[in-house]
Amino acid sequence: MKPMQFLDLKQQYLLNKDRIDRRIHQVLEHGNFIMGPEVSELENELAAYVGVRHCVTCASGTDALLMAVLALGVKAGDEVIVPDFSFFATAEILLLLGIKPVYVDVSEIDFNIDPHLIRNYITDKTKAIIAVSLYGQCADFNQLNALAAEYGLAVIEDGAQSFGAIRNGKKSGALCSIGCTSFFPSKPLGCYGDGGACFTDDDAIAENLKSIRVHGQTKRYVHDNVGINGRLDTIQAAILLEKLPLLDGEIEQRNRIARTYSAELGGLDRLIAPSIVANSIHAFGQYTLRVGSHLREPLLAYLSEREIPTAIHYPATLSSQKANQKAGVTVSANNVVAEQMAREVFSIPVHPYLEPDEQHTVIEAIRTFLEKTE
Numbered sequence: 001m002k003p004m005q006f007l008d009l010k011q012q013y014l015l016n017k018d019r020i021d022r023r024i025h026q027v028l029e030h031g032n033f034i035m036g037p038e039v040s041e042l043e044n045e046l047a048a049y050v051g052v053r054h055c056v057t058c059a060s061g062t063d064a065l066l067m068a069v070l071a072l073g074v075k076a077g078d079e080v081i082v083p084d085f086s087f088f089a090t091a092e093i094l095l096l097l098g099i100k101p102v103y104v105d106v107s108e109i110d111f112n113i114d115p116h117l118i119r120n121y122i123t124d125k126t127k128a129i130i131a132v133s134l135y136g137q138c139a140d141f142n143q144l145n146a147l148a149a150e151y152g153l154a155v156i157e158d159g160a161q162s163f164g165a166i167r168n169g170k171k172s173g174a175l176c177s178i179g180c181t182s183f184f185p186s187k188p189l190g191c192y193g194d195g196g197a198c199f200t201d202d203d204a205i206a207e208n209l210k211s212i213r214v215h216g217q218t219k220r221y222v223h224d225n226v227g228i229n230g231r232l233d234t235i236q237a238a239i240l241l242e243k244l245p246l247l248d249g250e251i252e253q254r255n256r257i258a259r260t261y262s263a264e265l266g267g268l269d270r271l272i273a274p275s276i277v278a279n280s281i282h283a284f285g286q287y288t289l290r291v292g293s294h295l296r297e298p299l300l301a302y303l304s305e306r307e308i309p310t311a312i313h314y315p316a317t318l319s320s321q322k323a324n325q326k327a328g329v330t331v332s333a334n335n336v337v338a339e340q341m342a343r344e345v346f347s348i349p350v351h352p353y354l355e356p357d358e359q360h361t362v363i364e365a366i367r368t369f370l371e372k373t374e
């Protein structure tokens, strides 16, 4: 019997091998490896899928965030509000640019930035809010956009984990000034290397993004902006073109698996299953539970002994990372919910190819552990 996978990319590939191989070979044959025709074809398809005017693909989710901040003209000395509980890239791109990340606590309900707290952190230097749609569930952009409009701020979605998710009828990527996503292999829509994209309805922002992606060029060898080498490889675009049609079906599968987990585990004492906010579709990039901090390590060890893969997203808050000090940022955050999440969360396999008997094994193991440690 093959060992249980946290994510089964091989199975996904084998089921779609012919189409993916054919697309990759087309690129090998035409040889336009940089900005080949598949890149603009993909951008058109992604923009249509998300429901925005522009998609600008790029080399990673991190570059998407970096390009978004540069495209908005946020610069050294400015402040940007971010949630204190995310993958480090959300804040890292700010530290790189000399922008101060202002860490705000998250909500216990959806793990995303708590819009009610943001007002207290806005200063004359605040230029934008980056909200992460963590684990695949979109943050509350209705509230975030209203607040941002009041103070003249831009809003960026870090939708690295939420491509395909929906909130209030809008797709992740279409919820604010600029949506950013990642096509890292383990994301809901992943390529076979690094990749990412920005989404916007604003023509001027789209032009800036396109320029920043290619060293700030506006014409060949004319550099009106400071940019990066942030292009998506043509081969990755070709792979994504074949994988995009699978996405909605895979998200349905992930939701089906998540519903079973929540039905079987949600009622157990000492375990908190993820909630789904109203009017939304969760992409379930991760299925992340909470357990009392003293039980997390023994529970994960127990699952590991039974070859059940798990992960912790994430074991520390962003504000607690030493990189802040190294970048010259003094942080005095006291974000109690984010700190508690970092001690309590753990993720279990939710990939679309998880077999029912594998899921049963995960559920029974967690149940047995909790009974045994009563």
Ligand SMILES: Cc1ncc(COP(=O)(O)O)c(C=O)c1O
Binding pocket: 060, 061, 062, 063, 086, 087, 089, 090, 132, 158, 160, 161, 182, 183, 184, 194, 195, 196
């Ligand atoms: C929330 C979040 N933001 C940004 C990123 C960065 O994306 P990438 O790895 O494609 O650079 C990730 C990737 O793990 C992420 O989870």
